[in-house]
Amino acid sequence: MKPPFEKMVAEHGAAVLRVCRAVLGIPDADDAWSETFLSALGAYPELPQDANVEAWLVTIAHRKAIDQTRMRSRQPIPVEELPERASRTGSAKEGAAGGEAHDDSSDSLALWHSVGLLPEKQRLAVAYHYLGGLPFAEVAELLGGSVEAARRASSDGVRALRLVYLPESVSGTATHEPKGILR
Amino acid sequence: MNTTDSTNAAERFDFTPLAEESIELDSAVTRLHAQLEQQALDAHLLDLAYTTVDTPVGSLLLAATEAGLVRVAYDIEDHDAVLETLAARVSARILRAPKRLDALAFELDEYFAGTRRAFDVPLDLSLSSGFRQLVQRHLPAIAYGRTETYKQVAESVGSPRAVRAVGSACATNPLPVVVPCHRVLRSDGGLGGYIGGLAAKTALLALEARAH
Incomplete structure (x- = not known):
């Protein structure tokens, strides 16, 4: 039923x-x-x-x-505007390089800013797999390309997110990623 | 890059919304839901709209097709179960969309305030058929504040011996309150049964006796 x-x-x-x-x-x-x-x-x-x-x-x-x-008739754009009530510091455009902690790292929507900065393929792979729950095989169907490529785009995306998105002031322990986050 | 590392990295990134995002998401989905209700109505894609209203006899579920009111359900019938049944019997294209039920909700307010004696919203009787529907069509003819016996109803619809069938027609009335099966009693003056429970039947009869 x-x-x-x-x-x-x-x-x-x-x-x-x-x-x-x-x-x-x-x-x-x-x-x-x-x-x-x-x-x-x-x-x-x-x-x-x-x-x-x-x-x-x-x-x-x-x-x-x-x-x-x-x-x-243009490419999907990264998240540039956050809803007013969630944007507290206006510093959301920093941190793309991955080295700087966000001033607004406690902002619940900082994640969306960081996701918006990912290259398109990684962004879509992360969105469909991690946010939408699609298996990699179906992500690959949507994006074109192999299942392995979808898997790689998704994990590259997550790795990049760990570099730029820093909620709280938790420091990562990975040696390559001095400011990575572990939630 | 090595696959094990990336898998670990992925596992260590938690996409679960934080509390603040959850609150914002909830309010965004509520806002979008309201838009969807209107879009679905406009596109004639909403086979069933429903809402719930609080009344002196508890929360009532109201559901309407494009043709009219198709179901009124008491709390004790389990609204979720009723919606599941409607999905199977009518259509699964169901949304909570109070707008289609606004007129009825207003009339119910008046009814429970004692200022309304009959309902004039369109009815969709498609959930019942045959003799049951015949009986249910007769019920609004029983005047506000009056009662009939199951036997009298059987006689009115031309099947004087079908007293038990009248009983089951009343018991399966998909539109209680609006189609007044509560006005049908046993010949010995007993209440008989009621889909909303005997307390609800008593409350409706008392309301109508008071306002009469």
């Missing part, structure tokens, strides 16, 4: 929004989210009973993001 669609929004709404934010940046994420869930609502009755709903939603979100990117 298929659960009411409302339940899908309750269970996966936040995760899909995080994927959209990572893929398109915060300003454009809302539209992609809306289009994703509206389209999913329409197709929901045809979704097989045993389908992985989150993976299905993330795949739709990926297509909507491509549509949006095409419509704007």
